[in-house]
Amino acid sequence: MAQQPTVNKVTVVALVENEPGVLNRIASLFRRRAFNIDSLTVGRTHKPDISRMTIRVDAGPEYARKIANNLQKLVNVIDVRVIDNEPHIERDLALIKVRSDDAYSRNTLTEICDRYPARIVDVGPHVAIIEMVGTETFVEKFIDEVRPIGIIEMIRTGIVSMGRGTRIHDTSVTRRDLARAALQASAMRNGRIV
Amino acid sequence: MRLTGSEIIMECLLREGVHVMFGYPGGAILPTYDAMAKYEDRLHHVLVRHEQGASHMADGYARATGEVGVCIATSGPGATNLVTGLATAMMDSSPIVAITGQVPIPAIGSDAFQETDVTGVTLPITKHNYLVTDVDELAYTMKEAFHIARTGRPGPVLVDVPKDIQNAVTEFIYPEGHLILPGYDPPAAANSHEIDAALRLIDQAERPIILAGHGIMMSGAMQEVRELAERAQIPVALTLLGKGALPEDHPLVIGMMGMHGEASSNLAIQEADLLIALGMRFDDRVTGNLKTYAVNARKIHIDIDRSELNKNVRADVGIAGDLKTVLKQLLPKLERKSHHDWIHQIRDWLEDSSERDILNYDTPGVLLTAQVINDIWRHTGGDAITVTDVGQHQMLEAQYYPHQRPSTLLTSGGLGTMGFGFPAAIGAKFGVPDEEIWAIVGDGGFQMTLCELATARQENVNVNIAIINNHFLGMVRQWQELFFEKRYQATPMVNPDFCKLADAYDIPNRRVTQRDEIEDAVAFARSINGPTLIEFVVEKEEMVYPMVPAGADLHDMKRRPKPGE
Numbered sequence: 001m002a003q004q005p006t007v008n009k010v011t012v013v014a015l016v017e018n019e020p021g022v023l024n025r026i027a028s029l030f031r032r033r034a035f036n037i038d039s040l041t042v043g044r045t046h047k048p049d050i051s052r053m054t055i056r057v058d059a060g061p062e063y064a065r066k067i068a069n070n071l072q073k074l075v076n077v078i079d080v081r082v083i084d085n086e087p088h089i090e091r092d093l094a095l096i097k098v099r100s101d102d103a104y105s106r107n108t109l110t111e112i113c114d115r116y117p118a119r120i121v122d123v124g125p126h127v128a129i130i131e132m133v134g135t136e137t138f139v140e141k142f143i144d145e146v147r148p149i150g151i152i153e154m155i156r157t158g159i160v161s162m163g164r165g166t167r168i169h170d171t172s173v174t175r176r177d178l179a180r181a182a183l184q185a186s187a188m189r190n191g192r193i194v
Numbered sequence: 195m196r197l198t199g200s201e202i203i204m205e206c207l208l209r210e211g212v213h214v215m216f217g218y219p220g221g222a223i224l225p226t227y228d229a230m231a232k233y234e235d236r237l238h239h240v241l242v243r244h245e246q247g248a249s250h251m252a253d254g255y256a257r258a259t260g261e262v263g264v265c266i267a268t269s270g271p272g273a274t275n276l277v278t279g280l281a282t283a284m285m286d287s288s289p290i291v292a293i294t295g296q297v298p299i300p301a302i303g304s305d306a307f308q309e310t311d312v313t314g315v316t317l318p319i320t321k322h323n324y325l326v327t328d329v330d331e332l333a334y335t336m337k338e339a340f341h342i343a344r345t346g347r348p349g350p351v352l353v354d355v356p357k358d359i360q361n362a363v364t365e366f367i368y369p370e371g372h373l374i375l376p377g378y379d380p381p382a383a384a385n386s387h388e389i390d391a392a393l394r395l396i397d398q399a400e401r402p403i404i405l406a407g408h409g410i411m412m413s414g415a416m417q418e419v420r421e422l423a424e425r426a427q428i429p430v431a432l433t434l435l436g437k438g439a440l441p442e443d444h445p446l447v448i449g450m451m452g453m454h455g456e457a458s459s460n461l462a463i464q465e466a467d468l469l470i471a472l473g474m475r476f477d478d479r480v481t482g483n484l485k486t487y488a489v490n491a492r493k494i495h496i497d498i499d500r501s502e503l504n505k506n507v508r509a510d511v512g513i514a515g516d517l518k519t520v521l522k523q524l525l526p527k528l529e530r531k532s533h534h535d536w537i538h539q540i541r542d543w544l545e546d547s548s549e550r551d552i553l554n555y556d557t558p559g560v561l562l563t564a565q566v567i568n569d570i571w572r573h574t575g576g577d578a579i580t581v582t583d584v585g586q587h588q589m590l591e592a593q594y595y596p597h598q599r600p601s602t603l604l605t606s607g608g609l610g611t612m613g614f615g616f617p618a619a620i621g622a623k624f625g626v627p628d629e630e631i632w633a634i635v636g637d638g639g640f641q642m643t644l645c646e647l648a649t650a651r652q653e654n655v656n657v658n659i660a661i662i663n664n665h666f667l668g669m670v671r672q673w674q675e676l677f678f679e680k681r682y683q684a685t686p687m688v689n690p691d692f693c694k695l696a697d698a699y700d701i702p703n704r705r706v707t708q709r710d711e712i713e714d715a716v717a718f719a720r721s722i723n724g725p726t727l728i729e730f731v732v733e734k735e736e737m738v739y740p741m742v743p744a745g746a747d748l749h750d751m752k753r754r755p756k757p758g759e
């Protein structure tokens with residue numbers, strides 16, 4: 001099935017220090033500048049001290065750049081990139097609890113899930129939980145198909161995104177490491193050990 | 195060297211070149227106050243009478259010197275009293291470091307006595323802030339705080355230090371060399387493409403104008419801006435905080451822009467075909483209605499803060515960089531130009547302005563703020579540092595006290611903080627003790643922080659206080675006169691006898707009610723090595739003209755009628 005291109009949505013990816021209060025700083029910035037955010041996800045990276053945020057903005061690239069420039073000003077934000085036209089992979093995950101208490105609902109559900117990268121992850125006597133992973137639009141399309149069966153509960157993670165090929169600037173050491181290293185170095189110069 | 199956290203704070207301050215700090219003690223900061231005794235000979239503590247005063251003093255110190263000002267307060271109410279000063283410093287990019295005590299770490303989050311989430315409260319009004327949770331991190335946190343406060347676009351940084359961290363003992367080592375902050379990298383130079391694009395616009399322009407802002411002084415780019423203006427013959431309009439960037443008697447300087455700017459500057463901006471905005475941020479007080487702002491002009495915008503570019507006004511060429519560095523890249527390739535007709539046109543507008551100048555009117559029997567300020571200028575040789583409060587007197591200072599040198603007008607621009615002027619003047623005096631300092635304040639704003647009279651007395655700070663007493667919250671009254679049919683709701687004031695008040699603080703004082711008394715009073719104030727107070731009783735219902743009503747088009751100014759009009 002052809003995926004529809006997302007219209008007028010831009011993604012901002014930010015690497016941030018995994019420190020207490022950083023999410024608060026970012027939330028405070030968005031509120032204070034009245035930035036409108038579609039979705040925001042934070043997660044771990046392969047570096048324990050660095051988290052990665054994917055911010056979805058329902059606006060043009062100019063607006064996204066404004067957000068990026070403001071994010072960049074935060075000391076705990078290591079790097080920011082606006083993913084606009086460059087090729088990238090994005091994924092959204094949805095857990096959907098649907099009615100499955102008769103043959104009709106169960107059959108339809110299986111049929112739809114076969115056509116999507118979706119799995120039935122839990123089946124009870126009256127309901128089933130489905131996990132669907134894909135681009136934002138693809139997930140939306142799936143939800144639209146499932147909706148008539150009867151959605152009881154749903155949660156989406158919001159999208160995560162990664163540019164293809166070109167890598168976002170990656171800092172493997174944090175400010176804290178560097179500060180400690182500097183401290184150690186000057187301690188050694190002074191002939192002292194901390 | 196094994197030291198307590200408190201001693202580490204003192205050692206760090208010394209290593210950052212701090213000689214004076216402004217503060218007020220309390221339980222959670224007491225260990226640090228105790229440590230001060232040991233450092234008294236090198237690190238002077240000024241006891242303020244309200245922590246807001248401490249924050250404005252640190253700010254005034256920073257604005258006068260370009261160095262980081264330091265204020266210190268206890269947890270809870272002490273810290274929250276700093277808030278106005280931090281917000282003021284944030285809006286005007288003034289480098290200060292605030293150190294606050296916090297309840298001990300185990301008590302954090304328990305609503306302990308005098309516990310406030312100070313890093314939370316000050317998050318949006320600081321450039322950055324810290325809660326120190328490990329005494330081993332204290333030294334480099336202090337170093338980072340100073341680095342962040344003074345570099346890039348300067349601003350306030352707060353360090354919140356729990357009491358147990360102040361008491362904890364550790365090996366003190368100050369990190370040497372440059373800090374590397376991966377997430378903090380202020381831009382410096384432009385790329386050659388940006389320089390060429392800017393040069394092309396300058397070359398094509400017939401009616402260019404430079405908008406000179408505070409950033410010029412923070413970058414130290416006064417000479418470069420002057421060269422740009424002179425070589426390409428570009429008139430220069432100043433923002434309020436840009437005053438002093440170029441000498442105001444320079445033939446190319448056409449005066450302040452904005453709500454109470456020179457009409458000629460505002461008209462020139464609206465007629466220009468190129469704006470060259472240097473270290474300014476297109477605040478609504480300088481642009482008026484953005485939809486009709488300089489619509490015929492292309493814009494070059496150079497600022498160290500990338501997020502300022504395209505924020506309010508779209509830039510045809512936006513360069514994020516250090517102004518001095520960028521102009522040094524640009525100047526070697528800049529062609530000489532002349533803009534005869536354009537400059538002529540602006541001179542005509544200027545002439546019309548001087549016909550409307552209140553000083554050229556016959557006003558017998560009344561003492562006007564404009565006269566007072568212009569006379570203070572004259573009798574100080576125009577060379578004092580003036581620190582204003584906020585209101586009519588502030589705008590009239592900007593209009594009637596021309597400044598020749600950078601950083602000689604200190605005023606709260608972005609936040610417009612009443613109560614700023616007097617304490618900021620005290621702080622400035624500590625930074626530049628050889629300068630003559632005048633606090634020019636309104637009767638309203640002065641009463642917000644007048645408790646610092648005691649500080650000025652205790653420290654014998656040589657500041658001259660000029661109270662412009664119009665018995666009104668004058669600027670608000672002006673708006674009520676113009677936009678609320680003279681309903682003077684909550685703006686008339688029954689004031690104390692300011693001279694008796696000064697007497698109570700043992701501060702020499704005078705009252706001036708006639709213009710011919712001004713010279714003598716100024717001489718009196720200058721002759722005393724210590725604080726003095728002069729109350730100028732002025733006309734109650736003076737107006738500041740021109741005025742661009744809030745949100746109106748920049749060219750849509752209310753002007754003072756010409757005599758006979």
Ligand SMILES: Cc1ncc(C[n+]2csc(CCOP(=O)(O)OP(=O)(O)O)c2C)c(N)n1
Nearest residue numbers: 585586587610612636637638639667668669
């Ligand atoms: C802390 C604070 N509160 C309120 C205001 C709003 N305000 C701006 S100007 C002004 C009047 C100032 O009166 P005064 O200090 O007497 O100066 P004048 O305008 O009379 O020269 C007021 C209330 C402000 N700028 N700051």
Ligand SMILES: [Mg+2]
Nearest residue numbers: 636637666668
């Ligand atoms: Mg007044």
